Amino acid sequence: MGLIPEATIQEVRDRADIVGLIGRYVELKPAGRNWKGLCPFHQEKTPSFNVNMDRQIFHCFGCGEGGNAITFLVKHENLTFPEAVRTLAAENGVEVPESDRHDRGETEGLLGALEEAQRCYREQLLLPTGKTAMEYLQRRGLDAGTIERFGLGYAPDTWDTLALAFERAHIRPEFGVAAGLLSVRSSGGHYDRLRGRVTFPIQDVRGRVIAFGGRSLLPDQEPKYLNTTESLVYQKRRVFYGYPHALEPIRRAGRAIVCEGYFDAIALARADLGESVATCGTALTPDHAQDLKRRTKQVSLLFDGDAAGQKAMERALEILLPSGLRVRAVVLPKGFDPDDFLMDHGAESLRQVVDGARDAVEVVIHRVMRSVGSSPGDKADAVRHVAQLISRISDPVERSEYTRRLAMATATDAGAVEAVVREERRGQASEKQRNSPVEKFPSRQNSPEDRHLRMLGAILCHHPTFLTEDRVSEINRVLPEGTWKALILELVDAVSAGILDERGFIDFDAMEHRLSSEQMGMLREVMVEESVISTETPAETVFTQLLDRYQMKDLEVREQELKRRLSEPDANHVQLLTERQELIERRKALKNREVLQYPP
Template sequence: MALYTQESIERVKEAADMVEVVSPRAELRRVGARHVGLCPFHDERTPSFSVNAESKLYHCFGCGEAGDVIHFVETTEALDFPAAVEVLAERYGVELRRENEDPEAEQRRRRRERLLVVVERAAAYYARLLWGSAEARQAREYLAGRGLEEHVLREFRVGYAPEAWETLTAAALRSGLTAEEVTAAGLGQHGRRGGLIDRFRGRIMFPLADPRGRVLGFGARAMSEGQRPKYLNTSENELYHKGRQLFGIDRARAPAARGGRIVVVEGYTDVLALHQAGLREAVAIMGTALTQDQMSELGRAASTVFLALDADRSGEEAMVRAARQASGRGVELRVVRMPPGTDPAELIATEGAEAFAGRLDAAVSVPEFQVHRVLASADVETARGRDRALAELRPLVALTPERSVTRDELVRLVASRLDVPPDYVGTGARARA
């Protein structure tokens, strides 16, 4: 990808209003030529954060965090440098120029930009139908039955695709789009008779956006009992790649960057329920198959990742796979223990947001989670079964810090459940007085 010219970057810096960019993250007051306030990067009671509106620089005398307006957006919104430049350029109307962009690359970029506009218009169309169409009444009732309020549904641009076969595609073709562009954007497909039909019909539409909020595709839930599949995504295309997607990342990245943590759940309504409850650092992986691309995006958003997946076998296996993917990335994983058969949205609906927040506070490390998982399925009635469990548990206990309370507790737990001396489990545990 061609880089932006230095001239473009300098024009972005010049156009950006530093105080305006910082103010949503920190309440500033003017003191002479500077603006000061509480630092958005660490907790403090006395303001030590300073912004120079003229030089477009900030500095915290408490934690040492400093930089220019682009670096501020990178840090607070969990974006890389090019994305931060693009966000500011779009906000302040600066046209970006690229260095040495070859004609083919420029053509691909312009096509991508056109497809993004197409998908964005579709998202707006579906959102209007959800609230303005009589046909969408069942969808509205379903979402309300899940405890989801209108304001959060509008914030996430949740919509509805009508049951008719050609509503969206016919409108797109009339607007001047080609059939190839409609299918390339993932909105249409060729029917059995060869004509172009809507890919999504009679479904609740969840827009899937990138970290900047640009809609790349959709996840769609069926509304009728016999409709299959129950969930249908945009097919893989030039814009949308399911393995890279995190539902809600555009809304969660700033709160995650501020709080240093991000919460991972499985489904769309889980994210909506958590955001509605004030836990805005939540995203969904739309299933249990957490990919390396998704883990990389999570690591960019926050240093600690809380996995709140369903307490079934597939959810547990997904958390173990996630631990392998997080290895060497500088990401700390914590496992949130969910009640069997209950997802985060249901937990909040029945027990309140405090119940889920309490489970976040009680989250355990992956080794602790794995130890409990092995013990739950171990054959503790036979010596052979206990030996097998012990062989599986020793390396897990060894992953915890030596001479730590966590290791002590795990060693005592394993020794008790398997009825063996503590030194059979591992070294580094302190003996009880």
């Protein structure tokens, strides 16, 4: 794949509606010139995540994450930069020039092969060869609409249906092999990997097919479920089956339902629980948890009612709790999975069971306690088993509440249970430290000085014309040295180089090439800064007053210096006193020029 021309990227950025885009993932409320919401990149209870429509940028004052519409998709959806550009381009009707077909990269090659496979499998299901598969799906209660909606297909029990389809479509078999769709024959040539199976397309959040799950239709065929292999476009630890269709329902319902099987996810969706997704042949991973955390606060786990299902539920809970998600456990009657349950009891009953799901930690507490033996040792084991889960809860209030409940449920001394939870938590903390360095977010400085400098920067961005020659030299002379001064001087340079956009503001996008990523973060901060624009005082007055303040400070420092020199034994009193008098007068003049009342 060739590079996307800069002009196209620019056009994509210009046409993107960042508020609409981010609004799909984050609930945004208008706040002055910005839109505000809870940051999807770090945990917070009060919104510090800002989206600025004028600038088409977002910035979080809590964790410093920020950028434009393209970078949002890159960071939030784990897309590569070109993928994000193409996604936005497609949505906004911008044409991205395709480079030479033969030159298409590995990713495009893989996706092309997967797309062709999807076309082929769906076609096969509708042909007479697919009759057995179709009957099987109908027996499981799936109608034509559901089959169509989930893109179900059939991989016939032959060796080369797909291999031949690739040949006809001029798709290189290497891509089929890399996608886990074909295998290489020892005698040369290729053969189909999925045979005699119903196929479930696994899609990324953009709806592109990235893998397949295959359910065996032949008696004695092992394994019952076979997935295509991981590849450049498919990592199962990150992917949920059914995710693209579930995104909107998850946002609406305020929760995600996580189950284990393709048929389960489909059954739930058929029962009007569209917020359901399934893991793809793997247990829930921290990557999954992080992804869910960005989209919702609550997760309902729906695993089989047997012992294995319960174990899986506890493992999932261990993964989800540290991320701060509230987790509920849907408990189906023994022997039922969601699919059976839907068939036997109907959609309404399934919805009731899901909606009535209890808090997952409570479920574990009660299950463990029911089965515990009576000896002190048994009890200690059981308490520790649950304490280990509780210790993973990130919120201290919640954690202590569960600790209290565990103590009550087991009739154990609360202090003793608390000690066990603390012990477990310490164990995890040191484990975490060993395994991964704790990520540290740069925290926003909020001293008055910092605020004033930020405001100066903000005014500069929006009113480059305020920069007279005098003011430039003043800025050079009186601003305190540091990162803010460095940034402000960069802005001054940009103004003199004429790097302005059509509104006469400093051109944010163009600054990207001139600033470090830390400085870009600071620049985003000043660009979404509201206090500047919302004030009643004209911006130029604020600007002058801020500069005057720094000048005043500068004069004070110089006066101190003169005082010191005057006290030296061989001081030239006449000259120093004259200088000092000069300073005092300048200070007076400055004071008289304006009443320094703003900013506070």
